[in-house]
Amino acid sequence: MKNSEDRDTNMAKTKTNNPGFYVGVDVGGTKILSALVDETGKIILRNKKKTRADRGGEQVLGRIYASIDELIAQSGCFPHDIKAIGLGVPGALDPGTGVVAFAPNLGWRNMPLKSLVEEKYSRPIFVDNDVNVGTWAEFKLGSGIGAQYLIGMFIGTGIGGGLVFEGKMFYGKSHGAGELGHMILREKGPKCSCGNKGCFEALASRTAIARDIEKEINKGKKSVLVAEGVESAQDMKSRALAEAYSAGDPLTRKVMDKAARYIGYAIAGLTNLLSPDVVVLGGGLVEAMQASYLDKIRAVVKKHAFAPSYKGLKIRPAMLGDDAGVLGAALIAVEGLKSKSA
Amino acid sequence: MKNSEDRDTNMAKTKTNNPGFYVGVDVGGTKILSALVDETGKIILRNKKKTRADRGGEQVLGRIYASIDELIAQSGCFPHDIKAIGLGVPGALDPGTGVVAFAPNLGWRNMPLKSLVEEKYSRPIFVDNDVNVGTWAEFKLGSGIGAQYLIGMFIGTGIGGGLVFEGKMFYGKSHGAGELGHMILREKGPKCSCGNKGCFEALASRTAIARDIEKEINKGKKSVLVAEGVESAQDMKSRALAEAYSAGDPLTRKVMDKAARYIGYAIAGLTNLLSPDVVVLGGGLVEAMQASYLDKIRAVVKKHAFAPSYKGLKIRPAMLGDDAGVLGAALIAVEGLKSKSA
Numbered sequence: 001m002k003n004s005e006d007r008d009t010n011m012a013k014t015k016t017n018n019p020g021f022y023v024g025v026d027v028g029g030t031k032i033l034s035a036l037v038d039e040t041g042k043i044i045l046r047n048k049k050k051t052r053a054d055r056g057g058e059q060v061l062g063r064i065y066a067s068i069d070e071l072i073a074q075s076g077c078f079p080h081d082i083k084a085i086g087l088g089v090p091g092a093l094d095p096g097t098g099v100v101a102f103a104p105n106l107g108w109r110n111m112p113l114k115s116l117v118e119e120k121y122s123r124p125i126f127v128d129n130d131v132n133v134g135t136w137a138e139f140k141l142g143s144g145i146g147a148q149y150l151i152g153m154f155i156g157t158g159i160g161g162g163l164v165f166e167g168k169m170f171y172g173k174s175h176g177a178g179e180l181g182h183m184i185l186r187e188k189g190p191k192c193s194c195g196n197k198g199c200f201e202a203l204a205s206r207t208a209i210a211r212d213i214e215k216e217i218n219k220g221k222k223s224v225l226v227a228e229g230v231e232s233a234q235d236m237k238s239r240a241l242a243e244a245y246s247a248g249d250p251l252t253r254k255v256m257d258k259a260a261r262y263i264g265y266a267i268a269g270l271t272n273l274l275s276p277d278v279v280v281l282g283g284g285l286v287e288a289m290q291a292s293y294l295d296k297i298r299a300v301v302k303k304h305a306f307a308p309s310y311k312g313l314k315i316r317p318a319m320l321g322d323d324a325g326v327l328g329a330a331l332i333a334v335e336g337l338k339s340k341s342a
Numbered sequence: 343m344k345n346s347e348d349r350d351t352n353m354a355k356t357k358t359n360n361p362g363f364y365v366g367v368d369v370g371g372t373k374i375l376s377a378l379v380d381e382t383g384k385i386i387l388r389n390k391k392k393t394r395a396d397r398g399g400e401q402v403l404g405r406i407y408a409s410i411d412e413l414i415a416q417s418g419c420f421p422h423d424i425k426a427i428g429l430g431v432p433g434a435l436d437p438g439t440g441v442v443a444f445a446p447n448l449g450w451r452n453m454p455l456k457s458l459v460e461e462k463y464s465r466p467i468f469v470d471n472d473v474n475v476g477t478w479a480e481f482k483l484g485s486g487i488g489a490q491y492l493i494g495m496f497i498g499t500g501i502g503g504g505l506v507f508e509g510k511m512f513y514g515k516s517h518g519a520g521e522l523g524h525m526i527l528r529e530k531g532p533k534c535s536c537g538n539k540g541c542f543e544a545l546a547s548r549t550a551i552a553r554d555i556e557k558e559i560n561k562g563k564k565s566v567l568v569a570e571g572v573e574s575a576q577d578m579k580s581r582a583l584a585e586a587y588s589a590g591d592p593l594t595r596k597v598m599d600k601a602a603r604y605i606g607y608a609i610a611g612l613t614n615l616l617s618p619d620v621v622v623l624g625g626g627l628v629e630a631m632q633a634s635y636l637d638k639i640r641a642v643v644k645k646h647a648f649a650p651s652y653k654g655l656k657i658r659p660a661m662l663g664d665d666a667g668v669l670g671a672a673l674i675a676v677e678g679l680k681s682k683s684a
Contacts, residue, residue: 268526275517
């Protein structure tokens, strides 16, 4: 696609099987990932930039533009070759207006993201929460394909979730639905980043696991992590934890098995409440673990969920890894354009 | 309505504003309530019978028939004057097939309720879970009118719930969705009727409250309940508990305030997860309590739910009391007939 004439000829030829290209942007707290994606979800080209949120929210927006610009320039497309742009954002937002009410990791408050990006590129823009976007990607291209009632659960620094019911993202009244990390599962439990105590996230996220292991190490408990120089919670990355677990480190096992129990309780409660057919479990920590860890979680769910709702439930690991963000963002643009023209 | 000619004239006259009559049956573990209801939800006539589940599941079915027969006979209607019959059943069932997989309080297992009642009355029959039916009644006629994302929570012997999203009952994959009483809110908590430990129901139902008060009384704790001869859990009915609470009985206050905290945690978690606009709180115990108890629950929710999802959330007491069952059952018949003819 060197010029628009070529493109037009091309588009006319392949109109039915390749209706255009989309840009998906995964705006993270540390990096901005962009990708040029076709309508089927194939990634054609990628771009990666640091977010540099410390320089302020305006700068973050500028770096998003730079990422999209570079991507388009490298692709040889013209801006108008892009059918639509989708963005996944870690924050509270209204997908309808595209205003991000609050995204602390980006320094944004009441940022009219959709209208700004629309003005800049004159293309249809679609915006959603990053976890919704990841759930949507798993629904369209990953472990959630074919699900009627899908719960996406992503375990990492925090615990986030998304709900897809009957082919549609479930938003609830405030558009904030899916926040499954903040069900209170232990009264007076450990303090959560949200200010409450005993949230699921404060009991079973990687942050919670690392905190508990660090506490035990500080008390003098032995662990292979100490031998490897991983003594402080902030150094306990998913891979290090997964390796210590696989190596049979008793401390890591104890703490992570407790987390597996809580993950199981949470999924069991959600199963009784919503009767999903598929739960997709993703996020750095879960993806680093071996299959046997998921089996532990499944066993807890089986024991605690009602038999009719458990029957036929599939708990699957996420498939798309780091691509879920850009893919999902591009796919909400595909979907958004479809419903606009419908 | 003495004879069918009168009826026909009548029906022709009032065709637009009174399109017919419906029977709603609330099949409870101790009593069967039936009502003749018009399409707007006005109860015209009632019938009440004991369930006598101890005589077996076949007998229960016979008593449902007797209740409907008596109701119709007393009304002066002919069976074909009834547009449709709806039944609310305390058990796990498929509203599509109308087969009740399991209703322990009625002695039913794989009971093809819908087809049996259909055969008997040659009218369209609609069947749903009793709590769904109660939620539906509150949605159509009670505290849930106008809700887009409604959660019904009913606290009594157990804790049940129903979900109405965008004007439709939410069933999930197994039709069992709404079972919010069995989210595990305390690991190794008190034993629940479902076999698990620490379920919401085992922490905040009337049964749980009565169990905790009885335990303290047995340890020698003083309470106005003892003075009133209410010492065993099974005597602690909703009214007695509500009165002891109002009288400021310290033991009752302590135990019931703990339950209010758990109800608040549960609603906060559900608010973060589903972002409802209305939560209707019903059931014998909640309905017996004064408004200040609901305010305590609201305060816990406000403290623990995310601000954007809490904003605009209404937590309301149920309005329909014991009528919710028959009204909801009649209204699922109204609704079912509508979607059938649509």
